[in-house]
Amino acid sequence: MKKQFSLIITMIFFIFLISIPKTIAQPDPLPPEVNSEAVILIESNSGKVLYTKNAGKEMYPASLTKIATAIYAIEKGNLDEMVTVTKEARSIEGTRVYLDEGEKVTLKKLLQGLLINSGNDAGVAIAQHMSGSEEQFAADLNEYLTSEVGVENTTFANPHGLFDPKHVTTAKDLVKITQYAMKNEVFRELFGTKSLKWDGEAWDTTLYTHHKLMREDPYEGITGGKTGYVDESGFTLATSAKRNNLSLIVITLNSERQSIAYEDTKKLLDYGFDNFKISSFSKGEEFYVTHPVQDQLMYGVSNGEMLNVINDAEKVQGISPLIEMKNKKDDKQYKSLTSNSKEEEDDSSLMASLSIIIVLLLLMVFCFILYKTKLSKENFFKRS
Structure with a gap:
C-alpha cells in the first residue's frame, strides 16, 4: 500500500512540474537571410531600424529617385498649376507616359504619371517647371533633402534616376526620404494608387502601378510602393505596409533579379509584422x-x-x-510595450500556477485521507 501511495505522489509531482506555465524568455527570432546587396527595414512611426544590411553603402537608386522628386514637388509646388511639356521632356528615354511637346497638364497629373507609371518624361517636366532646368532642379533637390529630410550620403543628378555616375544614395537615406514623404497625405495617396485612368493628348490608357505586391501578388497591409531598374543599379524596390497600427518601410537595392527584390521584401515585412508590435501611451x-x-x-x-x-x-x-x-x-x-502588457501576462501565469498548485494539493490531501481511511480499516479488521 505504501508503494502505491508513493507512486501516486510521484505521478502528481511529475504532472505538477510539466503543468507549470513556462515563463522563461524566448530568444530573439533570427532575422531572415536576404540576397539583395543593400536593404533596410524600419518602423516608420519612430524610424527605429529593425533590420539592416549594407544600408550605408553608396548605391545607384534608379527610379526610387522619383520618391524624392515627388515629395519635393508636392511641398514646394502648386499641384493645380499648369505645366507646359517641353521637347526635352518629350524625348527622354526609358519609361514614359508619352507626354506631347506643348501639352499642358497640371503638376498633380505629372506626379501621378511619375509615381504610378514611373514616367521619366513627367520627371523632366516637373524639374523644368520647378527650377527651370534639370541641373538646377538637382541642386535644389539635394539642398532640400539635406536640410529638410536629413540625408547624409545622397547626391542626385536628375529627377528620374536614369544612370549617372554622380547620381548616388544609400538604403539608409532612401528609407529616410520615404519615411519623410509618407507623412504627407498627397504623397501617400499617389504612392498607394494601384490604377488610374490616364487621358493625355498622345496617350489614353489606364496606368497600373508597377509594384507587384500591390496588384499581381498582393501582400496583406501593403500601402504603397515604387520600383526601379537600370543596368548599373540592378532591381530596386521601395515598399510600405501597415497592420494593426504597425507601419513598416522596406528598401532593397541592387537585386540581381526582380524576383529576389520581392522575395527579400516579403521576408522582411513578415519578419517585422511577426516580431514587432506598436504601443502607445495617450x-x-x-x-x-x-x-x-x-x-x-x-x-x-x-x-x-x-x-x-x-x-x-x-x-x-x-x-x-x-x-x-x-x-x-x-x-x-x-x-x-507589447500589445499585451507584461503585467497582464505575469498575472495570468501566476493565477494559472496557483490554480494548478491548489488542485494538486487538494488531490494529495484526498489521496492521503483515502490512504489513512484504508489503513484504519485494515487495522480494524486485524483487531477483529
Whole structure:
C-alpha cells in the first residue's frame, strides 16, 4: 500500500512540474537571410531600424529617385498649376507616359504619371517647371533633402534616376526620404494608387502601378510602393505596409533579379509584422513626455521588449532617441510595450500556477485521507 501511495505522489509531482506555465524568455527570432546587396527595414512611426544590411553603402537608386522628386514637388509646388511639356521632356528615354511637346497638364497629373507609371518624361517636366532646368532642379533637390529630410550620403543628378555616375544614395537615406514623404497625405495617396485612368493628348490608357505586391501578388497591409531598374543599379524596390497600427518601410537595392527584390521584401515585412508590435501611451494618462504631443505618442518595439522609464536627462531605451518619457508616479517603474502588457501576462501565469498548485494539493490531501481511511480499516479488521 505504501508503494502505491508513493507512486501516486510521484505521478502528481511529475504532472505538477510539466503543468507549470513556462515563463522563461524566448530568444530573439533570427532575422531572415536576404540576397539583395543593400536593404533596410524600419518602423516608420519612430524610424527605429529593425533590420539592416549594407544600408550605408553608396548605391545607384534608379527610379526610387522619383520618391524624392515627388515629395519635393508636392511641398514646394502648386499641384493645380499648369505645366507646359517641353521637347526635352518629350524625348527622354526609358519609361514614359508619352507626354506631347506643348501639352499642358497640371503638376498633380505629372506626379501621378511619375509615381504610378514611373514616367521619366513627367520627371523632366516637373524639374523644368520647378527650377527651370534639370541641373538646377538637382541642386535644389539635394539642398532640400539635406536640410529638410536629413540625408547624409545622397547626391542626385536628375529627377528620374536614369544612370549617372554622380547620381548616388544609400538604403539608409532612401528609407529616410520615404519615411519623410509618407507623412504627407498627397504623397501617400499617389504612392498607394494601384490604377488610374490616364487621358493625355498622345496617350489614353489606364496606368497600373508597377509594384507587384500591390496588384499581381498582393501582400496583406501593403500601402504603397515604387520600383526601379537600370543596368548599373540592378532591381530596386521601395515598399510600405501597415497592420494593426504597425507601419513598416522596406528598401532593397541592387537585386540581381526582380524576383529576389520581392522575395527579400516579403521576408522582411513578415519578419517585422511577426516580431514587432506598436504601443502607445495617450497624453495625460500614465506617462508624460518632455516635448508636446497632440494626441498619442506611438513607437515600435520588439515583442517582450521592456521600456526602462528613467530620468529626463537620460534617453529612453528601445525607442527613438528624440523621445524622452518619464512616469508620473515612479521613475524606476518598468513597463512592457507589447500589445499585451507584461503585467497582464505575469498575472495570468501566476493565477494559472496557483490554480494548478491548489488542485494538486487538494488531490494529495484526498489521496492521503483515502490512504489513512484504508489503513484504519485494515487495522480494524486485524483487531477483529
